[in-house]
Structure formats: structure tokens, C-alpha cells
Amino acid sequence: MPHEVRAVVAVKKGAPVEVQTIVVPDPGPGEVRVSVQACGVCHTDLHYREGAINDDFPFLLGHEAAGTVEAVGADVVDLAPGDYVVIAWRAPCGACRSCLRGRPWYCFDSRNAAQAMTLLDGTPLSPALGIGAFADETLVAAGQAVKVDPAARPEAVGLIGCGVMAGYGAAVYTGGVGRGDTVAVIGCGGVGNAAIAGASLAGARRVIAVDIDDAKLDGATRFGATHTVNSRGTEPVSAVRELTGGHGVDVAIDAVGIPSTYQQAFYMRDHAGVLVQVGVPDPGMTVELPLIDLFSRGGALKSSWYGDCLPTRDFPILVDQYLDRRLDLGGFVSETISLDEVEEAFARMRRGEVLRSVVVL
Known part of the structure; x- marks a missing residue:
């Protein structure tokens, strides 16, 4: 059955974000529901809030996330509940002209969840970069959820999902x-x-x-x-x-x-x-x-564009480098905050006071 969770929503252009209750559907074919453990506050989220990406409000913000798979769609075979994942905003389709030429990092039809997450009144949300992870749970395409070593701290490795990888x-x-x-x-x-x-x-x-x-x-x-x-x-x-x-x-x-x-x-x-x-x-x-x-x-x-990366190849590599103390992911984490503090984190970002604020759930 659908889950009601707390989430950070940008309701209209330039307005302060709001923490609201949203509805996350059960995963359908090719989808997974992820319990978010940590999510970085990225400049791209601020761009969405200010209408600089597009005007498909309301937006469900957050996209640099790590968490645990809670449920999978019927046809998902390479993920299972309990898997520890970093969420990518690129999930190559495997069938477009770029993928077929062996260049999946330029995929023209990257996958996202087919179902919409919504406000309580049924209004569809536009998830930032197809993720929307300033939330207790989010729904993404299975290809977006990349399994990594569970020994890695979520507030550090979630940043691989966007800024660090880029x-x-x-x-x-x-x-x-x-x-x-x-x-x-x-x-x-x-x-x-x-x-x-x-x-x-x-x-x-x-x-x-x-x-x-x-x-x-x-x-x-x-x-x-x-x-x-x-x-x-x-x-x-x-x-x-x-x-x-x-x-x-x-x-x-x-x-x-x-x-x-x-x-x-x-x-x-x-x-x-x-x-x-x-x-x-x-x-x-x-x-x-x-x-x-x-x-x-x-x-x-x-x-x-996204560091020309292939998430299924590169996320585990960067996590291994972090665990081997060759890549200082922890150094990017300036502070940890709650969902209620995202708007204040945007202000600190504007003033150049932080590398990354990270929401911990």
C-alpha cells in the first residue's frame, strides 16, 4: 500500500521550501522504493527551488542520497529489500542509439520511476533529477539504485550520487x-x-x-x-x-x-x-x-554531464576508494541537518559557508 512520509517540497518559484507529507506508491515494474538515510543539499536543488531548471512545480527536492531498498517491483531481479544503495540520476536504458554504440554514459533515454509521488491531495510531484530524496522514502527506477559496500557512511557516500561524481x-x-x-x-x-x-x-x-x-x-x-x-x-x-x-x-x-x-x-x-x-x-x-x-x-x-560516468561501474569504485582512505568523502560534509533545516542550508550555501550540508534521516 502507498506510504505517507515527510518530505521537502518547493511549492512555487522562489518561495521557501516546505516540509509536507507526501504519498510514495508501492513500486511497480522496474521500480524500487528506497528508505533514505542521508541526502546532500546541492546547488541544483536550489536551482529547482528558484525555477532555474524548469517550472514544473511543485518539486520534491533532494538527489544526492544513500539508503536501503525497502521494496522492489515484481520484475526487479538484481535488487532486494535490505540492499544498501547510492541513488543515481542516470540509469542508462540499454536501447537508445548511444547505449547501442557502447556509450551508455551519454544515454538519451535515462530511466526514472514511471509512477508519480504526490501530495496528499493527489497533486503530482516533480522529483529533482528524477530522484526526490529529501524524504523518508522515495521511488526510483531500479537502474538508479546502485548497490555499494554497506560499510560506508551514508552521509558521505550519498554525495557520490551527484556532486562528487560530477x-x-x-x-x-x-x-x-x-x-x-x-x-x-x-x-x-x-x-x-x-x-x-x-x-x-x-x-x-x-x-x-x-x-x-x-x-x-x-x-x-x-x-x-x-x-x-x-x-x-x-x-x-x-x-x-x-x-x-x-x-x-x-x-x-x-x-x-x-x-x-x-x-x-x-x-x-x-x-x-x-x-x-x-x-x-x-x-x-x-x-x-x-x-x-x-x-x-x-x-x-x-x-x-555527470562526469561522463557510468554509475554501476563508478559508484562502487569511489566507495572503495573512500573505504581505503584514498578519497576523503567525509571532507565534503560540512554539517548534518534535519529535513526542517533545508531552507537555512540553502542560505549557508549562498554565502559560501559550506561544501555540503547533508540531511540525515
Whole structure:
């Protein structure tokens, strides 16, 4: 029978979120119901609240989650009640033209639960990134629930579900950082620090963190930054070039997503270097670059969508690295909060006071 649970709902554009009782259906074919143990507060949730993603209100927020499978649909064979999972917002369909070409990380028909979760009056909810995990329970497609080692703390490994995977994958998969490479990462929030960690684990010999906040730069060294540049008082392109013998970096990662940081990353590259954009831009933003520079500098300009990851492959890898103390997921957790404190967590996020607030249920 359907379950009534507490959840964080964005009712209308720009309004403070509300904790309401919602209805979570029993799982149908291809679906699982997950008891959420922890869920990170991500900038994307704030974008939904502010109507910057779309206007399909009301939204059920939350998407960086870990928890336990409570029930499965009749045709689900690879998950069972009690399985410990991290929830992904990509679940490749296996049948689209990208999946059939062996590129499931670019799947064009990623799976979500077919049934809607609703308010008590029957109003359908739009779950953030197809998840909606600021709730005691949520309903997702079975392919979104990725089994991981149950020894991992949920408040840490839930962050793999979005921000950590996006940043880590931007360096390792989209950027292709390899041993001996030089890397610059602009923006030392959760995604940027995950990119720094990924670059370090991939064997980069120099990882340069760029930000306007000295406290964030100090924190970036915890994740593997070898050098830091405060771009508030220093011209960042010149500083990065000076740190690389005048050449620029092999891979420059923009984890902010505004025109000025994109341009900085473009010019920080060595000849034929790679630029990776992983920071989510406002839809109205544009960037202008001289066409001759695009031509003459060579290299590649890439956008990283979820770190070009394959959750069933990558989530267990990152959890193993965490348990082996090679990936400091706990370092991303600035505070743990309750469902009732999400609105206040958004305010702290805006002020740059936290890497991640994590709701613990």
C-alpha cells in the first residue's frame, strides 16, 4: 500500500521550501522504493527551488542520497529489500542509439520511476533529477539504485550520487587526466574539490586550485591541490602559466560555470590542452571567444554531464576508494541537518559557508 512520509517540497518559484507529507506508491515494474538515510543539499536543488531548471512545480527536492531498498517491483531481479544503495540520476536504458554504440554514459533515454509521488491531495510531484530524496522514502527506477559496500557512511557516500561524481568524472573521464599531467580547477566548492581529488588520484603531478576565497583554497589542499591561486587579487591565467613554466595546464576545469571563468580556463591551457566545463551555467549566459584563438590553440572544449560516468561501474569504485582512505568523502560534509533545516542550508550555501550540508534521516 502507498506510504505517507515527510518530505521537502518547493511549492512555487522562489518561495521557501516546505516540509509536507507526501504519498510514495508501492513500486511497480522496474521500480524500487528506497528508505533514505542521508541526502546532500546541492546547488541544483536550489536551482529547482528558484525555477532555474524548469517550472514544473511543485518539486520534491533532494538527489544526492544513500539508503536501503525497502521494496522492489515484481520484475526487479538484481535488487532486494535490505540492499544498501547510492541513488543515481542516470540509469542508462540499454536501447537508445548511444547505449547501442557502447556509450551508455551519454544515454538519451535515462530511466526514472514511471509512477508519480504526490501530495496528499493527489497533486503530482516533480522529483529533482528524477530522484526526490529529501524524504523518508522515495521511488526510483531500479537502474538508479546502485548497490555499494554497506560499510560506508551514508552521509558521505550519498554525495557520490551527484556532486562528487560530477567533479571526479570531469577530471578522470571527460578531461582524461593522466599520470604526469598538469591540471587547473576553477572553483573550490564540492564539485571543484571532487575534480581536484579525481585529478590527484589519476596521477596528476600538479593540481592548481583557483578561487576567490582563501578558506576554500586552504580546503582544496585537503583534496590534493598542490598549488593555489586567489583570483580576487591575482590575474589567474598569468598565475597558472607561471606555475607551469609559462606553458599552461594540460587540463583546465571550470567548476563555476560563468563566462569569465570559462574564458580563464580556455586561456590557462597549454597548446592543445583540454577545457572541461562542469559548472552549471544560468540558461541566459553566453560566452564570446575570438575564432582565431579557437582555431590556433587546438585542443578540445568539452562539457561534462555527470562526469561522463557510468554509475554501476563508478559508484562502487569511489566507495572503495573512500573505504581505503584514498578519497576523503567525509571532507565534503560540512554539517548534518534535519529535513526542517533545508531552507537555512540553502542560505549557508549562498554565502559560501559550506561544501555540503547533508540531511540525515
